[in-house]
Amino acid sequence: MPDDGPDHGRDDGPAVHDDQQARLLGKVARYTADYRAGLAARPVGARADDAELRARLGGPLPQEPSSPEAVVDALVAAAEDGLVASAGPRYFGFVVGGSSPASLAADWLTSGWDQNAGAFALSPASAVAEDVAGTWLLELLGLPAGASVGFTTGATMANATCLAAARSSVLARAGWDVERDGLFGAPPIHVVVGEDRHISIELALRYLGLGSDRVHRVAADDQGRMRADDLAAVLDGCSGPTVVAAQAGNVNSGSFDPVDEVCRLSRAHDAWVHVDGAFGIWAAASPRHRHLVRGVEAADSWAVDAHKWLNVPYDSGFAIVADPRAHLRATGLPSAGYLEPHDSIRRDNADWVPEMSRRARGFTVWAAIRELGRSGVADLVDRCCRHAARFAQALGAAPGVEILGDVVLNQVLVRFHRPDGDDDDDADALTRAVVAAVQAEGTCWLGGTTWRGRAAMRISVSGGSTTDADVDRTVAAILAAAGDGSLPAPAERRG
Template structure:
C-alpha cells in the first residue's frame, strides 16, 4: 500500500500578498522612471547573461528574492518601450486600463479556448471582438479570432482563403491536403510585409505560386499592374493588399484593389497591422476606404490600440471558411451547448492560449469610440510635426508623404544616416530604428504610443539635430 503524500507546501496567503504588492511597486517605479531614463538599454548582452545566468538552483528560492533579483538583474537590459520617446518599429505602449487588465489576466489564469475553461474570458472576447468590428466598419457577420499578433492573424485568414478557393474547385484541402491540389495563385505587392510570405509558407504555398505586383515609391500596390497580372491566367487567386506600409505608412488604393479582386473572383486579404486602425478616425477613415469590401483582415492590438504584447486579431467575412480551416474536436473536449455561440478554439490556430480579450476589452472601454479616434489623430499629428521639424535639420531628407504615423528620413549617404541613428539612440533621448529602402539606408520613426507628448517630439527632434551636427563635425 502506498502511503498518502501531502501536497507541496506553498507560500502562505500573507507571503503571496507581500510578493504581489512588492511586484506592483517595482512595476510602478519602472513606469514612473520612463520620462527621465534613457530609452535604450544600458547593458550589453554579455553583461545580461552574466547577471541573469548561473547554474540552476538545487533547491527552492524564496519567490520574493527571485522577483527582486530578477528585476535588479534585468533592469539595465530593458528598453523603455512604454515611453513616449520610443519610436521604434510600430510598437505602442500599454494603456493603464489594458495593463491592469493584463495583470488580472495573469492572476485569473483563464484559458479561453472554450467556455468550459472560463466563460468570462470567452464572453470578454465576444464583446471586444464585436466592438472592434463595429469600430473599424467591418461586416457585422464577420467572424474573428484573438491571436498572438499579425503573423498568426495572416496564417488564420489565409488558411480560410485557401479553404475557400480550393473548395470552389471541388478540392477539400482539410481532407485531402495539398498534394495534387489545383494550383492557387497569390498576388502580393512588392512592398508587402514579410510576415505575409511567411504565413503562406506555413500553409504550404511556396514562392513559385506567388506573383509580385509592382508598388509605387511609397509602397502602394499599382492597381493597373494588379489587373494585368490577374488576367494572365485563369487560375483562382488570393490578393493581399496593405493598409499601412511598414516604412512609409502608405495605404494601398483598397477600393481599386477590391474592384480588381471582385472582377477576377479573387479572395482579398488586407494586412492592416497598424494602418487599419485609421478606420476608427473620421479624419483618416478615407485612407482605408474599400477595406470593408475585403474577405479577411489581419491587424494588431499591441500597436495602435496600445495593449500589452502580445495581441493580434484576425477577421473573416466568410465564417464558414474560417471555421472549417481552424476547427478541431476530440471526445474529451466540452464544446458547444446552450448559450455558447462560439467556442474560440474553432477560430484560432491554438488550443491553449492567453485570455487576450480582457486587455482589449479594457482598452476599448477606457477609450471609447472618441478616445480611439483621438489616439489615432494625435499620434498622426505628432508624426507630421516631427517631419516638419526635420526641415530645420541640416542635410536631412524626408523620404515619404506622411499620411499616418510613420516618418522615413535619411542624411546624405548610408554611412552618415547610420551614424546619426546611432548617436540618437546612444543619447538615450529617443529610440528609432534603421531600415533599407530601395538602395539606401534610412531611419524609421513611428509614433504609436498613447503617452507621446509635444515635449517628447521636441526632445526627439533636438536629439536628431544634435546627432546630425555631431556627425558633421566628426
C-alpha cells in the same frame, strides 16, 4: 478525521502561504508602478548588452528551491538594465504602442485569474469578453458586423489565420477539401502580393505550405502602394484559385494600397482579398483618416494588431474573416470525445485561432476599448499622426535633412546629408551613423531601414503617452547627433 497511518508516497510540495503571496504581489505591483512612473525619465534603449545579461541571468541549473521573493528580486536586478522603454513616450522604433492604464491593469488581472481561454467551459468570462470586444472592434473599424474575430498573438498569426481561411475557401470553390485531403494533389493556388508587402505575409505563406517565393508580385509606386494597373495585368495571368494580399499601412512609408480598386479587380477574377492592416487599418477609426482605407470593408479578411495602435500589452492581434464558415472550416477544433460539441451560441475561442491552450487576450482589449471609447481611439490615432507630421516639419526644415516620401499616417522616413554635398554612399553612412548615435545617447530610440535602396532613419509614432514636448525633445536629440563632429567623415572620392 481518522488517521489512516503514514502516507509514504505523499508529497504536498512547498507551502505557499496566502500572506506571503499577498506581500509578493504587492511588492511587484509597487515596483511596476514605479517603473511605469519613471519611463519618461529613463534612457529609452537597453543599458546592458548580451554578455552582461547572460552573466546576470545565466549560471548553472538551480538544484534547490528558492523563495518566491528572492526569485523576483533576482529577476528585477538581472533584467532591469536590459529593458527597453518601449512603453514610454519617446520610443519610435518599429511600430510599437504603449499600453493604456486600464489595459495594463486588465493584463495583471488576466495573469492573476490565470484562465485557459481555449474553451467556453474553461472560462465563460474569457469567451464572452472576446465575443463582446470583437463586436466592438468590428464597429470601430467599419468592418462587416457578421465577421468572425479570432484573438491571436499578433499580426503574423493573424495573417496566417486569415490566409488559412482564404486557402480553404478558394480550394473549396475548386472542389478540393484541404482540411481533409491536404495540399498533395490540390489545384495550385495563385497568391498575389504587393512588391512592398510586409515580411509577415511571407512567413504566413511558409506556414501554410504555399511558399514565400511562388507568389505573383505586383509593382509598387514610389510610396510603396500596389499599382492597380499592374494588379490587373497580373490577375489576367492567374487561372484557378487566387488569393490577393493587399496592405493597409506600409511599415516604412505608412502608405496604403488602393484597397477599393484591389477588391474591384479581384472580384472580377473570383479572388479572395486579404488585407494586412496591422497598424494602418486603425485609420478607419478616425473620421479624419478614414479615407485612407476606402473600400476596406469589401475585402474577405483582415489582419490587425492591438498591441500597436490600440495600446494594449503584448501579445494581442486579430484575425477577422467576413465569412465565419470559411474561418471555422480552417481553424475550428475537430470533434473529440472530451470536448463539448460546437455551439452556435456559446463561443469557444480556440475555434478561431490555431491554439487550444492560450491566454485570455480579450480582457485587455475589452478594457482598452471601454476606457477609450470610439472618440478616444480616434483621438489616439489622430494625435500620433499629428506628432508624425510635427517630426517631418521640424526635421525637414533643418539643413542637410531630407524627408523621404509623403507623411500620410504615423511613419516618417529621414535621410541625412552633409552641408557641402555628398554622394549616396556618404549619405547612407551618415544616416546609419546618426541612427546609431541617437540610439546610444538615450533620449529616444528609433531604428534604421532601407527605402528604395537608400539608408533611412525610420520614426514610428504609436504610443498614446507621446506629447508635443517629447517630439521636440527627440528632434533636438536627432539634430544634435547629426551635427556631432565625431560622426564619420565623407568617403574619399575616386578620381
